[in-house]
Amino acid sequence: MLRVLIRKEITETILDLRFMATALLCVVLIPLGMLVNLQDYEQRLAATQQEHQMYRQRYSVPVAPAWGKEEAQGFRPPSVMSLFASGLDPFLPDRVFTSPTGLFRTERHPRLDSAQTLLFGQMDFAFNVTFILSLAALIVSFSAVCGEKERGTLRLMIAHTVPRGKIILAKVVGKYVLVVVPFLVSMLIALLILEMSPNVSIGSHDVWPAFLVILGVTLLFILCMVSLGLCISTFTARAMSSMIWLFFIWVVLVLGIPKVSPIIAEILYPVESENAFSFAKRMAAEDIREEFNQRSKDIEKKYSDQMDKEWNPKFIQIAKKYRNPSSSEYSEEDYLAANKKLNDEWNKANRERYDKLHAVMLPLAEELKRHTAQSLGRLEQDHRNRRKKQVALGLNLSRLSPVSSYAFILAELAGTGVTEMDNLSQNAQRFQEQVKDIYYDQAYNQFNSGQYRPKAYNPFDPPTLPDMTYTRVSLAPVVQTVWPDILLLILFSGACLTLAIAGFNRYDVR
Amino acid sequence: MLITLIRKEITETVLDLRFVVASLLFMVLIPLSMYVSRVDYEQRLAGYQQESRIWRERHGTPEWGGKDVEGHGFRPPSVLSIFALGLDPYLPDRVVTKFSGVFQTMKESNTDGTLGALLGQMDFHFCMIYVVSLMALIFTFNTVSGERERGTLRLLIAQAVPRGQLLLSKWVSKTMVLLVSYLCAVCMALLVLEASPQVTLVDSQVAASIGMMLAISLLLILCMTSLGVCLSTFARGSLQSITLLFSAWVILVLGIPKITPMMAEIIHPCETRRVISSRKAMLTKDLMTEFHNRRERLTDSLLSKEDNEDRASIEMVLRSGNVPTRYAPQVDALWREYRNRTPLELEKIEEQYRNQLQAKHTLAMILSRMSPLCCYSYSITSLAGTGVDEPKNFMNNAKRYQHQISQLLYDNIIIGSNGYGWEKGFDARQVPTFPDMAYARANAQQVMGTRVFDVLLLVVYTLLFYSLAFIRFVKYDVR
Incomplete structure (x- = not known):
């Protein structure tokens, strides 16, 4: 009986204009979006490679003499999976600059050449699903019950001996199949388009497991939307009012909650902006540095004062003794000889003084390095914690809507989500350490006056700067971070289905 | 008769559930988005003020006029970006002037609005494009087909009323009802804006732009309602109309704006700005090397003309890396030649690149104007100072700032005779304070001058949709 009902639903829906429209939109827009994104990805990849190559040709071996203060640049290659969800990609920095102070800085080159694309946003897979497919699923299912009434x-x-539960189940299955089939067809075309590109291979280990998870989550998301549509239709008596509620709920779920909740989080839990923070860090x-400079100056002054106090009287004494205008006991030669002797002694003492000074300064410089790293690390940690709290608050608020859960899952799987931020800074930190070993540890600056180097290091034959190897988070930890969202999607569709069944059981069919 | 018809339509629309839902959405979303954008703007403004103040305090007056001294110019956020954020999150917010003439633009990698970036920002412009346009379509999508379904259209036609009047009354009344709830929401939003201490609406420039934005927004609503009426004449029943509405909305709001610019990029691929700027940096480096080589050759040729006596002493000076005083005029002249040549060469690269971009830009503009929503976006964001012309404007401002700092400092530096030196009369220890970057934006009249085409196109779309609706309605089968 169930099969008959499902078959009836499917035939009914297929003959409907709505099915034609959604199928057409799916089959046109999803592959087209994929094609366009593929081109965009290839361009980004080519630009990164070109830039990297230019950098390697020109700057990878620093100009001799290299004094251990060289700045190395690391490039973040675009992620293949960003084809599916560009997520934060347009905002993530694409270059890392290491620095002798231990504070790497990141930079994003503004891509202002394609102003229109930035203005209207990209049409990637995630966008197509959250906006078009969700609306399509709702439109296919919103009049399932009330329309028939x-x-x-x-x-x-109802006059037949069919349990009501079976009727609603048949409706869910029928509508779901008819949204999923055009979606799968369009996915197939999109995959063919991807496969044609020389830069992307679906069979590679970076792509197919993540792709399968994305596919599964998308199917789940469509189920959410179909059951939501059915749920709406069982709670309204007429197709017209059902349609209006549908649009209302769609606007709230897709446009309202995801966009408003981050801002509400920001208002509830304000954190100073990144600009202000990096400024505070720099300051x-x-x-x-200023404090240590002052200290080093004081020490230097102490030593030189000591020298002056010790030696100036001696020089004056000699001058007085040998150049006494009242007596001509000594000739000018005698004075010069005595002066030279004294000078030699002074030089010796001065060298000793330098050695002593060096012995004091070396720990001071080490302390400066340590102190800077510590206090900046503390600042950074503090800021990051606050930021994390804010993001978590925003995330939890926005999870009221399954659409944002879906968006998070996709962005994380595509390597363009919130955790990619941390991953980027970890990569940058690693790169910084690498360059530090090669360059920055080879020298330390003695504040205002020169620097010291270990003997093994030859500044006239500087080693090549390493490339940054960018590692991405593998699939298992990603799935671990997104499982609450997947669970939420399941819960949401379960709740909608239950509500739909409950609503339909007491539905007035007259 | 027309008035009776309009009154009937208005009562019908007001009693409808759609009116309640639309008013609710408008009243909540528009003021809320305005509040959110206002808070965001205040934060951006505070960030800008803090940064430029601290920079001025710490580095505003250089202690020493060397060639490593940089001037930093900051881009203030535009007040009207509260209405349309547009390209603001992508625009660089700082210019760093360089001795070489290749100024650097910088953007702090902005990671604050992580979630906001991921889920998108909601401003007035966004509300208009997505919510209001959808609501306008929902208001009108079954004006004709719905009434046919209910059977009331037959009764209406049976009266001695011309079909044109019937259609006009439907369109006018639906639009009026929508506009009333929309304008209420906008008034609330403006009150929210006025409550901010940082924003004053009475400023004539701001007020003119806001007025213009509202006028164009009203035009968009007219355009959307006439599209809705037009769609309703193409369908026989409400369900059919919904499908049409859905397809039209997806294509006009989501499809065309997002796909056409990328299509243009595929048709006219361009090098990225990054590649161009590294090319420029390379060029200046090459020019410097060329200059040093030529300087060497010049001194060699000058040396060969000297008598034997002078030669030895001059060679000694040359070996120490300096240029003897008697060669200074020639060598300095050579430097001046290079100093003048560099910007010209850079401009050449820039020009070439601009031409390349222009072709793509024009194509993207033309293609995307197939959707009235794009016309609307272009005019609103241009008015807000965050539109597609803003990158160019930013570059012009940056160029002006670089020029200013060049005049103050870099033009006085000579890499000619002795390492590097200064022009006569310039005291390197007394460099004047660097000015703040004066960021010029086009005012409302100028913007309208460039965007008049888009506004006209909106009018044309409205008329087109309406006349199409009229033609269809005249031959509509009311049975």
């Missing part, structure tokens, strides 16, 4: 066919069906570093 309006036409009067529902009465006839803190400058202040520490």
Whole structure:
């Protein structure tokens, strides 16, 4: 009986204009979006490679003499999976600059050449699903119950000995199949388009497991939307009012909650902006440096004062003794000889003083390095924690809508989500350490006056700067971070289905 | 008769559930988005003020006029970006002037609005494009087909009313009802804006732009309602109309704006700005090397003309890396030649690139104007100072700032005779304070001058949709 009902639903829907429209939109827009994104990805990849190559040709071996203060640049290649969800990709920095102070900085080159694309946003797979497919699923299913009631066919069906639960189940299955089939067809075309590109291979280990998860989650998301549509239709008596509620709920779920909740989180839990923070960091570093400079100056002054106090009288004494205008006991030669002797002694003492000074300065410089790293690390940690709290609050608020859960899952799987931020800074940190070993540890600056180097390091034959190897988070930890969202999607569709069944059981079919 | 018809339509629309839902959405979303954008703007403004103030305090007056001294110019956020954020999150917010003439634009990698970036920002412009346009379509999608379904259209036609009047009354009344709830929401939003201490609406420039934006927004609503009426004449029943509405909305709001610019990119692929700027950096480096080589050759040729006596002493000076005083005029002249040549060469690269971009830009503009929503976006974001012309404007401002700093400092530096030196009369220890970057934006009249085409196109779309609806309605089968 169930099969008959499902078959009836499917035939009915296929003959409907709505099915034609959604199928057409799916089959046109999803592959087209994929094609366009593929081109975009290839361009980004080519640009990164070209830039990297230029950099390697020109700057990868620093110009001799290299004094251990060289800046190395690391490039973040675009992620293949960003084809599916560009997520934060347009905002993530694409270059890392290491620095001798230990504070790497990241930069994003503004891609202002394609102003229109930035203005209207990209049409990637995630966008197509959250906007078009969700609306399509709702439109296919919104009049499933109330439409049939309006036409009067529902009465006839109820008159048969079919349990109501079966009727609603048949409707869910029928509608779901008819949204999923065009979606799968369009996915197939999209995959063919991807496979044609020389830069992307679906069979590679980076792509297919993540792709399968994306596919599964998308099917789940469509189920959410279909059951939501059915749920709406069982709670309204007429197709017209059902349609209006549908649009209302769609606007709230797709446009309202996801966009408003981050801002509400920001208002509830304000964190200073990244600009202000990096400024504060820079200033803190400058202040520490200034303080140490002052200390080193004081020490230097102490030593030179000591020298002056010790030696100046001696020079004056000689001058007085040998150049006494009242007596001509000594000639000018005698004075010069005595002066030279004294000078030699002074030089010796001065060298000793330098050695002593060096012995004091070396720990001071080490302390400066340590102190800077510590206090900046503390600042950074503090800021990051606050930021994390804010993001978590925003995430939880936005999870009221399954659409944002879906968006998070996809962005994380595509390597363009919130955790990619941390991953980027970890990669940058690793790169910084690498360059530090090669260059920055080879020298330390003695504040205002020169620097010291270990003997093994030859500044006239500087080693090549390494490339940054960018590692991405593998699939298992990603799935671990997104499982609450997947669970939420399941819960949401379960809740909608239950509500739909409950609503339909007491539905007035007259 | 027309008035009776309009009154009937208005009562019908007001009693409809759609009116309640639309008003609710408008009243909640538009003021809320305005509040959110206002808070965001205030934060951006505070960030800008803090950064430029601290920079001015710490580095505003250089202690020493060397060639490593940089001037930093900051881009203030535009007040009207509250209405349309547009390209603002992508525009660089700082210009760093360089001795070489290749100024650097910088953007702090902005990771604050992580979630906001991921889920998109909601401003007035977004509300208009997505919510209001959808609501306008929902208001009108079954004006004709719905009434046919209910059977009331037959009764209406049976009266001695011309079909044109019937259609006009439907369109006018639906639009009026929608506009009333929309304008209420906008008034609330403006009150929210006015409550901010940072924003004043009475400023004539701001007020003119806001007025213009509202006028264009009203035009968009007219355009959308006439599209809805037009769609309703193409369908026989409500369900059919919904499908049409859905397809039209997806294509006009989601499809065309997002796909056409990328299509243009595929048709006219361009090098990225990054590649161009590294090319420029390379060029200046090459020019410097060329200059040094030529300087060497020049001194060699000058040396060969000297008598034997002078030669030895001059060679000694040359070996120490300096240029003897008697060669200074020639060598300095050579430097001046290079200093003048560099910007010209850079401009050449820039020009070539601009031409390349222009072709793509024009194509993208033309293609995307197939959707009235794009015309609307272009005019609103241009008015807000965050539109597609803003990158160019930013570059012009940056160029002006670089020029200013060049005049103050870089033009006075000579890499000619002795390492590097200064022009006569310039005291390197007394460099004047660097000015703040004066960021010029086009005012409302100028923007309208460039965007008049888009506004006209909106009018044309409205008329087109309406006349199509009229033609279809005249031959509509009311049975």
